[in-house]
C-alpha cells in the first residue's frame with residue numbers, strides 16, 4: 156500500500172449462490188481522487204461497494220483503507236469512511252436537521268455546529284428545519300450525503316448518487332461532490348451506470364463488466380485518438396462479450 160493510496164483492493168472475489176458476483180478485482184484509489192466505478196446493470200458495482208464497507212464479505216482477496224485491513228482492523232479502516240449504499244432513506248416526518256441529529260448520535264466527539272456545517276456543505280442549510288416529506292429526490296440524496304459527511308470522513312463511498320434525479324438534481328449533487336473534493340480534500344468512490352456523468356466528475360474510472368474489472372485509468376489516458384468514452388467502453392467489453400459467447 157503506497158502513501159498516497161486511500162484504498163487498495165487486491166484480488167477480491169465474491170460469488171453468490173447463483174454463481175454471479177465479482178471476480179478477481181484489483182484496483183487502487185489515490186487520496187483526493189474522485190474514482191468512478193462504471194458498469195452496466197448487474198456488473199457488480201454494488202457488490203464491490205458493499206465489500207469495501209463491510210456490508211458483505213468477500214470470499215477471497217484483501218482491502219486496505221488508509222493502510223488498515225477491513226478484515227483484520229475493521230474499525231480502524233472505517234474510522235474515516237462515510238458511505239451511502241443502496242438506500243438514501245430518511246425519516247420523512249422529521250426535518251433534515253432532526254434526521255442528522257439522529258445520525259450524529261453514533262459519534263461521541265462531534266463538534267457542536269457540525270450538523271449546520273454539513274447542511275451548508277450540501278446546500279441544504281435553508282431547508283434544514285423543513286420536513287423531509289417536502290424534499291425533492293435531489294434534496295434527499297444531498298441529505299443522505301450530509302449524513303455520510305457528519306463524522307468528517309476522508310473517504311466517501313456513494314452508490315449511484317445521481318440515480319433517478321432530474322437534470323438539476325444531477326448538477327447539484329455533482330457540484331457538491333466536486334466542491335468537497337476540491338475544498339475539503341475528500342476522496343470519493345462513486346458508482347454509476349451513466350458514462351456521461353462519470354466523464355464529468357471523475358478523475359479516474361474503473362470499468363466492471365460481468366463481475367470483472369476490464370479496464371481502469373485516467374479518463375484522458377483511456378481515450379486515445381479522439382475516442383469517446385462510449386467508444387472506449389464498447390471496444391473494452393468486446394473481447395469479454397466474445398469470450399462469453401464461446402463458453
Ligand SMILES: Nc1ncnc2c1ncn2[C@@H]1O[C@H](COP(=O)(O)OP(=O)(O)OP(=O)(O)O)[C@@H](O)[C@H]1O
Pocket residue numbers: 171172173175176194195196197198199200201202203348
Ligand atoms: N444478494 C444477492 N444474491 C444473489 N445474487 C446477487 C445478490 N446481489 C447481487 N447479485 C447478483 O450479482 C450480480 C452483481 O450485482 P450488483 O448489484 O453488484 O450489480 P450492479 O452493477 O450494482 O447493478 P445495478 O447497476 O443494477 O445496481 C448481479 O448479477 C446480481 O443479480
